[in-house]
Amino acid sequence: MGVGDEVWAKLLWAGLNLDPADLPQTRSGHFYPFELVRAVTLTWLFSGQRSNEISRLRLGCIRWQHDGNSIAGDSQQVLARDAVCLLDVPTHKTGIAFTKPVDPILGQAIDAWQAVRPDQPKFTDRRTGENVELLFAVRARRVSTSYINNTIIPMLCRKAGVPDADVRGNITSHRARSTIASQLYNAKEPMTLFELQAWLGHRSPQSTQYYAKITPNTLSKAYSEAGYFERNVRTIEVLVDRDAVASGAAATGKPWQHYDLGHGYCTYTFFEQCQHRMACARCDFYTPKDSSRAQLLEAKGNLQKMAVSIPLTEDEQAAVTDGQSALDRLLDRLADTPTPAGPTPRQLDVPTNATLLPILDVRQGKPQQA
Numbered sequence: 219m220g221v222g223d224e225v226w227a228k229l230l231w232a233g234l235n236l237d238p239a240d241l242p243q244t245r246s247g248h249f250y251p252f253e254l255v256r257a258v259t260l261t262w263l264f265s266g267q268r269s270n271e272i273s274r275l276r277l278g279c280i281r282w283q284h285d286g287n288s289i290a291g292d293s294q295q296v297l298a299r300d301a302v303c304l305l306d307v308p309t310h311k312t313g314i315a316f317t318k319p320v321d322p323i324l325g326q327a328i329d330a331w332q333a334v335r336p337d338q339p340k341f342t343d344r345r346t347g348e349n350v351e352l353l354f355a356v357r358a359r360r361v362s363t364s365y366i367n368n369t370i371i372p373m374l375c376r377k378a379g380v381p382d383a384d385v386r387g388n389i390t391s392h393r394a395r396s397t398i399a400s401q402l403y404n405a406k407e408p409m410t411l412f413e414l415q416a417w418l419g420h421r422s423p424q425s426t427q428y429y430a431k432i433t434p435n436t437l438s439k440a441y442s443e444a445g446y447f448e449r450n451v452r453t454i455e456v457l458v459d460r461d462a463v464a465s466g467a468a469a470t471g472k473p474w475q476h477y478d479l480g481h482g483y484c485t486y487t488f489f490e491q492c493q494h495r496m497a498c499a500r501c502d503f504y505t506p507k508d509s510s511r512a513q514l515l516e517a518k519g520n521l522q523k524m525a526v527s528i529p530l531t532e533d534e535q536a537a538v539t540d541g542q543s544a545l546d547r548l549l550d551r552l553a554d555t556p557t558p559a560g561p562t563p564r565q566l567d568v569p570t571n572a573t574l575l576p577i578l579d580v581r582q583g584k585p586q587q588a
Contacts, residue, residue: 225378225380237252251334271307272354276350276351278306305317318416459515459520492558499562501566
C-alpha cells in the first residue's frame with residue numbers, strides 16, 4: 219500500500235532539501251559521500267523501482283535525449299533545457315531490462331554522484347550473474363539493498379517531521395513504488411494502465427493494478443462524470459397552481475400540477491407512472507400550449523415552478539440518448555397501451571412525428587418561484 223499524499227509530499231521535500239548535516243554520523247564522519255546518499259534518496263523518491271533494482275543500477279544508467287537525439291546531461295545548449303531524462307533499468311523481478319523516463323532532477327543527482335564516484339571494481343549482478351559496474355558502490359563495496367529501509371527512510375522522516383509508520387504499517391522502500399504508481403494513475407492528466415505497466419516494467423497489467431490504486435477523489439470525480447444519476451433519472455419542470463391547493467379546489471379534482479411537455483402541459487397527477495410520459499399521446503389530460511386554457515394558466519400570478527425527477531426505463535434511456543429511431547421504437551411498443559384517460563395512442567391517432575419530453579439539466583437547490 220502507498221503512503222498518504224500529505225506524508226509523501228513531506229518526504230519529497232526532505233529529499234529535495236537534503237544537506238550533509240542530515241546524514242547519519244559515524245566516528246570517522248559520514249559513512250557514504252553526500253552525493254551518493256542524495257542520489258540514492260532521489261532514486262527512491264522518483265524512480266518507482268524496488269530497492270534491489272536500485273542497488274543493481276549500472277554506471278551510466280542515465281541518458282539524456284532531445285527529439286530522439288542523445289545529448290550530454292550537463293549540456294548548456296538551449297535544447298538541453300527540454301531534454302528527456304531516461305533511466306536504464308536492469309533485468310528485474312517481473313521483466314527484462316527496459317528504459318523509462320524519469321524526472322530530470324533524478325538524472326542530475328545521479329550525474330552529480332557519477333562525477334565524483336571513485337573507480338570501483340566490477341561486481342557480480344546477483345540476478346544475471348554478469349560482471350558489471352554498479353552505480354551505487356564505494357570503497358569496493360556495493361550499497362546494501364537494506365540501506366534505504368535502515369538509513370534513508372528514517373533520515374527523511376526525521377527531517378520531514380513525520381513518523382516512520384502509519385496506519386498501514388512501517389514506511390518501507392517498496393511502498394514508494396505503490397505511492398508513485400497511484401499518483402501517476404490519479405494525476406490530472408493520468409497515465410493509462412498500460413502506460414503505467416510499461417513505466418513500472420510489469421509483464422502484465424494485473425501486476426500494475428495491484429500498485430495503481432484509485433484515490434477516493436478520483437473515484438468520486440469519475441463516478442460524477444460517468445453520469446449514473448443523469449442516465450437513469452431525468453428532470454422536467456412542473457407548474458404548481460398554489461391557488462388551487464390553498465382554496466381546496468385541488469381536493470375536488472381540479473388540476474393543480476401541470477407538467478411542462480414543451481408543446482403542452484399534462485395534468486395527470488401520477489405523471490411519473492404514465493407509460494407515455496416520454497412521448498405524450500395527447501389524451502384528455504393534455505393541454506396544448508397554444509390553447510387559451512394554457513395561456514390562462516401561464517398568466518396566473520401564484521404559480522410555483524418546480525423540478526421533478528423522473529426515473530427512466532431502458533427504452534426511455536435509449537430514446538433520450540439514441541435519437542429518433544429509438545423514439546420510434548418506443549412509440550411502436552406503446553401504440554396499443556392505454557393512456558391514463560383510457561384510449562390507446564393508436565385510437566387517438568397520435569402523429570408518428572411525436573416529440574420527446576423536454577429534459578432539463580439535473581439541478582440541485584431550492585425550487586425557483588415563478
